[in-house]
Amino acid sequence: MHAADFSSNFFALFDLPVSFDVDLDALSARYREAQRAAHPDKFANAPEVERRLSVQMAARINEAYRTLKDPLSRGRYLLELHGVALDDSDTAFDGAFLMEQMELRERLADVKNSADPVSQLRVIADDIAAHDKSLITQMAGLLNEASAESLQQARNVSRKLQFFRRLNEEVEALEDELGDY
Amino acid sequence: MALLQISEPGQTAAPHQHKLAAGIDLGTTNSLVATVRSGKAETLPDEQGMHLLPSVVRYRETGAPQVGAIAKQSAISDPRNTISSVKRYVGRGLADICKGCSRSEYEFVDGDSSVPRIRTVAGDISPVEVSAEILKNLKLRAEETLGGELTGVVITVPAYFDDAQRQSTKDAAQLAGLQVLRLLNEPTAAAVAYGLDKGSEGVHVVYDLGGGTFDISILRLNRGVFEVMSTAGNTALGGDDFDRIIAQWLIQQAGLDPSALSPGQMRATLLEACRAKEALSDAEAVDVSLSVADGFVADDAAWQGELTRTQLYELIDPLIQKTLSSCRRALRDAGIDVEEIEDVVMVGGSTRSPRVRERVGEFFHCEPMVDIDPDKVVAAGAAIQADILVGNKPDDEMLLLDVIPLSLGIETMGGLVEKIISRNTTIPSAKAQDFTTFKDGQTALAVHVVQGERELVSDCRSLARFELRGIPPMVAGNARIRVTFQVDADGLLSVTAREQISGVESTVQVKPSFGLTDGEIETMLRESMSHAQEDIAARMLREQQVEADRIIESVESAVAADVQLLTDEERTQIDVALSELRKMRDGDDPRKIKQAIEALNKASTDFAARRMDASIQSAMTGHKVDEF
Numbered sequence: 001m002h003a004a005d006f007s008s009n010f011f012a013l014f015d016l017p018v019s020f021d022v023d024l025d026a027l028s029a030r031y032r033e034a035q036r037a038a039h040p041d042k043f044a045n046a047p048e049v050e051r052r053l054s055v056q057m058a059a060r061i062n063e064a065y066r067t068l069k070d071p072l073s074r075g076r077y078l079l080e081l082h083g084v085a086l087d088d089s090d091t092a093f094d095g096a097f098l099m100e101q102m103e104l105r106e107r108l109a110d111v112k113n114s115a116d117p118v119s120q121l122r123v124i125a126d127d128i129a130a131h132d133k134s135l136i137t138q139m140a141g142l143l144n145e146a147s148a149e150s151l152q153q154a155r156n157v158s159r160k161l162q163f164f165r166r167l168n169e170e171v172e173a174l175e176d177e178l179g180d181y
Numbered sequence: 182m183a184l185l186q187i188s189e190p191g192q193t194a195a196p197h198q199h200k201l202a203a204g205i206d207l208g209t210t211n212s213l214v215a216t217v218r219s220g221k222a223e224t225l226p227d228e229q230g231m232h233l234l235p236s237v238v239r240y241r242e243t244g245a246p247q248v249g250a251i252a253k254q255s256a257i258s259d260p261r262n263t264i265s266s267v268k269r270y271v272g273r274g275l276a277d278i279c280k281g282c283s284r285s286e287y288e289f290v291d292g293d294s295s296v297p298r299i300r301t302v303a304g305d306i307s308p309v310e311v312s313a314e315i316l317k318n319l320k321l322r323a324e325e326t327l328g329g330e331l332t333g334v335v336i337t338v339p340a341y342f343d344d345a346q347r348q349s350t351k352d353a354a355q356l357a358g359l360q361v362l363r364l365l366n367e368p369t370a371a372a373v374a375y376g377l378d379k380g381s382e383g384v385h386v387v388y389d390l391g392g393g394t395f396d397i398s399i400l401r402l403n404r405g406v407f408e409v410m411s412t413a414g415n416t417a418l419g420g421d422d423f424d425r426i427i428a429q430w431l432i433q434q435a436g437l438d439p440s441a442l443s444p445g446q447m448r449a450t451l452l453e454a455c456r457a458k459e460a461l462s463d464a465e466a467v468d469v470s471l472s473v474a475d476g477f478v479a480d481d482a483a484w485q486g487e488l489t490r491t492q493l494y495e496l497i498d499p500l501i502q503k504t505l506s507s508c509r510r511a512l513r514d515a516g517i518d519v520e521e522i523e524d525v526v527m528v529g530g531s532t533r534s535p536r537v538r539e540r541v542g543e544f545f546h547c548e549p550m551v552d553i554d555p556d557k558v559v560a561a562g563a564a565i566q567a568d569i570l571v572g573n574k575p576d577d578e579m580l581l582l583d584v585i586p587l588s589l590g591i592e593t594m595g596g597l598v599e600k601i602i603s604r605n606t607t608i609p610s611a612k613a614q615d616f617t618t619f620k621d622g623q624t625a626l627a628v629h630v631v632q633g634e635r636e637l638v639s640d641c642r643s644l645a646r647f648e649l650r651g652i653p654p655m656v657a658g659n660a661r662i663r664v665t666f667q668v669d670a671d672g673l674l675s676v677t678a679r680e681q682i683s684g685v686e687s688t689v690q691v692k693p694s695f696g697l698t699d700g701e702i703e704t705m706l707r708e709s710m711s712h713a714q715e716d717i718a719a720r721m722l723r724e725q726q727v728e729a730d731r732i733i734e735s736v737e738s739a740v741a742a743d744v745q746l747l748t749d750e751e752r753t754q755i756d757v758a759l760s761e762l763r764k765m766r767d768g769d770d771p772r773k774i775k776q777a778i779e780a781l782n783k784a785s786t787d788f789a790a791r792r793m794d795a796s797i798q799s800a801m802t803g804h805k806v807d808e809f
Contacts, residue, residue, distance in 0.1 A: 015801040030801055032406045036580055037800040038793060040609060040670040044333075044362055044570040047732035049782040050789050055669050057793055059611035066606065176510060 009081060010064035020078055020143040022068055031065040071136045072161050075154065078143055084151050086158075093160070101163055104128070108170060117178055125171050128164050135161050200332040202362070202571035203323045204370070204563025207312060207336055207350065209268040209419060210392030210530065212236050213557060214319040215564035216327060217573070222374065222561040225326045233556060234322075238314045239263040240303035248318040257452070260444040261288060262301045266421060267315075269393050270297070270308040271353070272346035309353045316357035333362040335567040337559050339394040340366035341414030341586045343632050344644050344674050351671070362570040364671040366583055367391075368398035370562030371528040372407055373581070374553060383523040384410070384515075388541055388549070389559075390504060391529035393419040397508050399515040399522075405578035410515035411605045412586050413507040420531035423497050427454035427488070430496055435471045435484035457488050462535055465490050494536055501540050508544060514605050525549045530556050582607050585668055592629035592638045594619065601666045604634065608672055613665040615681075622654040626662055628678050628687075649678040649687040718771075725774040729766040732778055733759065736785050739792060746791045751784070758784040 011018045014030040036042070038061055043054040067073045076086060107124055114120045135157055142154035204222070206213045211233040215224040224232045231250065239252035240262045247255075255263045264287065270278050275289055275297040288300040298305035316336075323331055336359075338350050347364055354361045368387035382402055389396040396414040400407050428450045432439050442450070453469060460467040466489040512519065525541060527549045532538065541549050553561070569577050584607050590600040593616070602612050618626065626649045633641030652660055661681035668674050679686040736759060740747070747755070762777040 013797075013801075015798075028403075032403060032408075032580075033800045034797050035406070035582060036578075037797045039580055039582070041363070041566075041570060041580060045572045045731065047728070047735050047778075047782065049732075049786050050735065050793070053786070053790050053793055055609045055667070056611065057797070058670075059609040059667065061797075062607045062610055063612070172513065175513075176506075 010068055010077060013061065013064045014068070016068075018078070018081065020071075020075060020140050022074065024069070027065070027068055031061065034061045071139070072158060072165065075136075075139045075143055075161075076158050079151060079155055079158065082146070082151055084155050086155070093156075097160060101167070104167060108167070108174070111174060121171060121175060121178070125168070128168050128171065132161065132164050132168075135164070199573055200571045201323075201327050201329050202564070202567035202573065203319075203327075203331055203334045204365075204560050204565070204567045205316065205319055205334050205336045205359075206367070206370075206560035206563060207268065207315065207338075207353075208236055208391055208559075209266050209394060209421065210236055211556065212315050212319060213560035214323045215557070215560035216323065217564050217568040222564040222568075224557045224560050225322055227322055234315065234318060235265070236267065236315055237263060237265040238267070238311050240301035240306060242302045246303065246314050248314050257445050257448045260448050262303070264299060264301075264306070264311050266393055267308050267311040269417065269421075270299075271312055272343070272349035273297070273308075309349050310356065312350065312353035313356035316353055316359060320357055320359055331359070333360040333567065333571050335363045335365050335370075335563040335570065336361060337365050337367045337370050337563045339389075339391070339414065339416055340368050340396040340398050340409075340412040340583075341394065341416050342672075343416075343587055343642055344589075344672070345642065346416065347672050351673070361671075362567055364673075365563055365566055365581070366396070366398065366409070366412070366672075367559045368396050368412070368528065369400070369407060369409060369581055369583055370559045370566070371526055372398070372400050372402075372562070373565050373579070374558045374562035375526055375550070381523065384517055384521050385523055386508075386525045386545060387528060388504075388508070388525055388532065389414075389528040390531040390537060391419050392531065393417070393421050395419060395504050395507065397504070397511045399511050399517060406580045406582065408582045409584045409607075410517065411511045412584055413511040413514070414586070415503065415507060418500065418503060419529075420534075422500055423458055423531065423534075424451050424454045426496050426500065427458055427493070430488075430492075431457075431469060431471055431486075434486050437471065437484075458493065458534070461488065461490050461493050462533065497534075497536060498540075501537055505540065505544050508541075519544075519546055522547065526558075527551050528555050528558055583670075583672070584608060585610065585672055587632045587642075588634055589630070589632050589644075589666055589668070589674060590641075591616075591664060592631060596638045598631055598633070598636055598638055598641055601664070602668060606668075608668050609670050611665065611667040613663050616662045616664060617658050618652065618655065618660045618662075619657055621657045623657065623660070624652045624654055625650045626652065626678065628664065628676065630674070630676055644674070645676070647676070647678075647687060649680065649685065651683075651685045652680045653683045653685075655682075721771045722769060722774075725771040725778070726766055729762055729774050729778055732781055733762060733766070736781060739785075739788065743788075743792050743795070746795070747788055751788060754784040755781070755788070 009018065014027060014034065016022060016027065016030070035058060038054055038057040040051060040054045040058060043051050046054070067077050079086060104124065104127065111117045111120045111124070139154050139157045139161070142150040142157065201216070203214050203216045213224050213232060213234065215222055226232045227234070227249075234249045235253045237249065237252040237256065239247040239255050239259065241247070252263055253265070256265060275291050278289060278297060289297045290300050290305055291297055296307045296309070298307050299311070320331065334354070336350060336354055338347055342350070350364060351361055368389045371387050371389065372385060385400050385402060387396070387398045387400065389398075394414065394416050395418045396412065398412045399410045401410055402408075429439070431450055431454060432442070450471060453471065457467050457469050466487050468485065469488050470485040471483060522545055525545045525547060527538065527541070532549075532551070532555050538549050538551070566581065568574060569579060584605045585602060586604060588600045588604045589602045590598045593599045599614070601614050602610055616626070627646065628649060629638065629646050630644040631638055631641040632644050635641055649662065652662070663679050663681055665677045665679070666674060667677075677686065736755065740752070740755065744752070758777070758781040762774070762781050765773045765777040768774070
């Protein structure tokens with residue numbers, strides 16, 4: 001008899017096809033149903049062994065949901081399933097991308113000195129959001145094509161997205177620092 | 182011939198036994214206890230009919246400490262021994278406690294333990310013990326009112342409480358002899374009490390401004406599931422700070438030197454500030470006065486003046502603005518626009534302030550909801566969850582999915598923080614990350630667990646330190662050390678470090694740096710029990726018997742329901758372990774019962790995991806039809 005299949009992939013966990021295009025409503029509905037079955041609150045009176053298992057299972061369901069909900073982490077998870085190495089250190093970026101990053105960083109550094117830092121920051125955040133959106137669309141196409149070459153390209157796109165996400169974190173940190181606006 | 186009785190499928194033959202459960206709101210200023218009776222959650226009053234128990238404990242040279250209103254009366258005459266707002270100090274180190282206030286009302290001492298203690302006539306007392314006195318009082322109130330022992334309680338904590346503060350709250354409950362079913366975040370409890378799940382799908386905000394803490398939670402509701410999307414707040418901001426800032430203004434207006442005031446005068450000034458604040462909810466201006474004598478009143482006032490509403494707003498607006506900055510951050514983390522919000526629920530005594538309601542309404546573009554008494558709503562919500570968790574409502578659809586308020590990580594080279602679980606991750610949560618050694622032949626690794634959003638360890642809160650020893654000597658960078666963080670449904674963290682090649686492992690249930698050790702708690706428990714050693718032994722035996730009954734019943738019904746998931750060999754092992762446990766259960770040795778429980782646990786773990794897996798799969802496939 002096999003042990004419980006805690007290792008099934010995140011798509012299978014929610015009984016969804018393995019694909020970048022996920023029905024987000026179905027995903028969240030199934031997430032809630034899965035938690036209804038697994039959450040520790042449902043095992044408050046159970047023996048210790050079941051309480052412990054339920055914490056592990058609920059944690060895995062949460063991780064699966066979190067991974068599939070966000071397009072970037074979903075894309076990276078798909079690449080992993082395709083066996084594409086995600087080691088982040090060896091990506092060569094094109095010159096245009098690097099220039100763009102530098103320019104955005106310079107603008108971010110200048111925000112504090114500008115006359116209206118809050119709206120300056122808003123403009124940068126909107127720029128980042130636009131880049132994010134177009135890269136996600138690119139990644140979707142490449143992942144759906146799923147050839148050896150397109151998967152490599154998808155990996156590069158996911159690396160670029162990570163740069164924008166990190167930049168966005170800095171924007172948010174600055175937003176908190178500027179505080180009351 | 183007598184006929185055999187057969188119960189309807191899905192029903193047990195025995196009538197369902199109602200268990201006593203309660204929800205406790207352990208507040209900075211006031212605490213409450215509530216329970217569900219006849220399907221309704223209600224707070225329980227004391228003998229004088231008072232629902233709110235002031236969170237004040239007075240220690241005396243002889244006799245038990247006084248708790249509540251009677252203790253509060255001594256706040257001015259006996260300030261050093263009368264502890265109020267202890268929630269501000271729970272799970273905190275001395276440096277943090279002193280940082281917040283220019284001048285503490287109490288004499289803190291730094292003893293052998295990492296936990297600061299307050300010097301009183303009854304000895305040096307830790308904040309956890311003070312909290313335990315408040316909990317004991319509420320426990321007694323509930324048990325006398327309900328006529329029996331409580332099976333379990335849900336205790337609420339500010340959503341923004343960190344791991345150390347949560348752990349300390351649980352320690353206090355243990356000292357008070359309470360079985361904690363769950364630590365529940367206060368805003369989530371309020372959402373439950375409002376019954377927001379019933380016919381109000383969508384996104385809701387809970388704005389909770391108490392005496393000493395501020396929380397904001399954004400929740401999405403869907404068919405009984407409360408999914409917290411984000412939370413933000415400040416565990417050192419509340420109505421007390423309003424009083425403090427008004428008191429400072431009074432002292433300044435009176436031309437007094439704040440450092441020359443006695444603790445009694447400080448308390449009196451704070452009380453005058455609080456009175457003025459409350460009066461200005463209705464009046465445009467109020468007369469205020471200060472005296473130089475201890476316990477002063479208006480009669481022998483050294484200074485008299487007036488505080489206007491405009492002046493009050495000028496004083497408190499910066500504090501309200503701070504709460505709105507947290508609201509903005511919570512919205513951003515949830516990825517929600519203000520327009521998507523259905524309504525805003527107001528919780529906490531400080532949301533009675535008209536100015537707070539006005540500013541919050543402006544910010545969220547809607548009229549805040551104030552239907553339920555903001556003081557009682559949190560306890561009521563906790564009571565509803567306690568009633569479900571204790572097993573009184575097996576068919577209830579309600580499910581609370583909460584988040585961790587602050588990121589958890591570990592220290593890496595150069596004093597930097599590597600985040601492992603980020604803030605607003607839904608709990609329970611588990612995440613692993615691999616690290617490696619820095620030096621050739623390194624055989625030990627120090628793990629320093631921290632909580633917070635900043636990049637530098639020194640800017641985050643230190644939660645715990647432990648060491649992984651016995652790593653086989655290897656070239657630097659060759660060892661694979663997997664650090665796993667697991668956060669349970671109470672928001673409490675445990676950490677495991679394991680060297681992957683050799684299998685060397687080290688696990689800690691994170692005991693906060695500023696928390697009590699297990700040994701300290703045990704000592705306190707022994708000291709607090711007025712009874713003899715036998716009582717403790719009897720209690721331990723009883724606890725093991727309860728757990729034994731629980732697992733016997735559970736395994737028996739699991740085997741009856743899903744015998745097809747078992748191999749013959751597993752079945753035999755379980756049967757052997759079951760009969761051994763039944764034998765031990767009726768004995769009088771708690772250790773032997775414990776061993777037999779562990780043996781049965783071991784024999785049935787794989788089976789339990791398979792059953793859980795099967796139930797999730799059936800939940801997935803069973804609900805597909807009405808989804809589309």
